[in-house]
Amino acid sequence: MDYDFAAWTGMALRWLHVVAGVAWIGASFYFVWLDNNLRDPNPPKDGVKGELWAVHGGGFYHSQKYMVAPAHMPDHLHWFKWEAYTTWLSGFALLTVLYYVGAPVYLIDPAKHAFTQAQAIATGLAFIFGGLLVYEALCRSPLGKNGKLFGVVWFATLTGATWALTQIFSDRGAFIHVGAIIGTCMVGNVFLIIIPNQRKIVADMLAGRLVDPRLGAMGKQRSVHNTHMTLPVIFIMISNHYPAVSGHPKAWLLLALISAGAISIRYFFIQRHFGRIRHEFLFYGAMLIFGATAIASIKPKDKVEITSQVPFTTAESIIQKHCVMCHSKTPTHTGFSAPPLGASFDNPEHIRTYAGKIRERAVTSTSMPLGNETAMTVEERAQLGAWINQGAKIP
């Protein structure tokens, strides 16, 4: 029996990454909601800044937030960190297996920049960890104290990085690196600031020292950053399903608009936690996202006009040459043991069924063949497009 280990690790890691991410985002959204919904304790209680009563799953809950810390260390204290760490570790492993080991297929696009595999990996890592350094420097600079201005500068920095990445990497390789930069900053906030500061607070308490309130305030700032960054990252992580966005000539601009829309929607909910109903932010968010996806859905004109009739045999031979090494029940391309997304073009019926999607991936965009390894030409794309436009007829 033969095993495809790359496929197996890919599937296992992706599932782990999604599950850990759901757990992390769930906990983090819950705590932002809890923190913003705290009311003055009634009756007032020493050291308690706020409390919240909630009913869920058949029982009542009573949460209290202690500022800066409770008078006595409780016996059981739950730390929220493994959700975040597992998300990053599984995500980084997946990035390595898919985009670094598979760099020639997934990351490098010779039409944009002819990296060697090592150069591509080094560039990708430089963007991810360079991004973290820039983020940390901005947080610690005077800008860090002004939440709104910080948000604008960091957003502009990330948009610049998106532009640069889309110039040098494959469409999806570029997007995944933007997601990796943001995700790394978010986990960095947990690993480098929130958890170490909480450790210091606990150690000070146990030693009977006065706890520095700045430690908790710093953690709070980073947690607010994280909650604003969450929705754009989720969009990027599923953007493989939006090739019209990631493959668009202005992909960096569309991503910026969609992210701004997502942040606006998140902002609406955060304000609502405080009892402030600001519907305009929901409206701006929806407009930005609808607008950007509408732009992405405009069907581009074919670059080369073909007026003569294109027979199926021509379309089929183009697909044979550029697609079936992957898109087959028995792929011959290394690293593929099954047709990607189940899309196999082994027989005329299958090719016809997929005609619309083939147009989207290989005619109006250059999303396929991956990395254009086989150097599919503009003419071949136009011929394939013409066959589809003429009704995708098969014998």
Ligand code: HEC
């Ligand atoms: C190196 C392997 C490889 C080659 C060569 C390749 N593809 Fe793909 N294709 C993939 C992978 C992997 C996916 C799934 C990931 C994604 O959606 O980007 C995919 C997805 C697709 C999809 C989306 C299917 C769906 O159900 O949404 C279409 C359509 C497609 N390819 C068409 C083509 C065409 C047309 C060619 C040839 C011109 C081609 N591919 C060449 C690997 C390849």
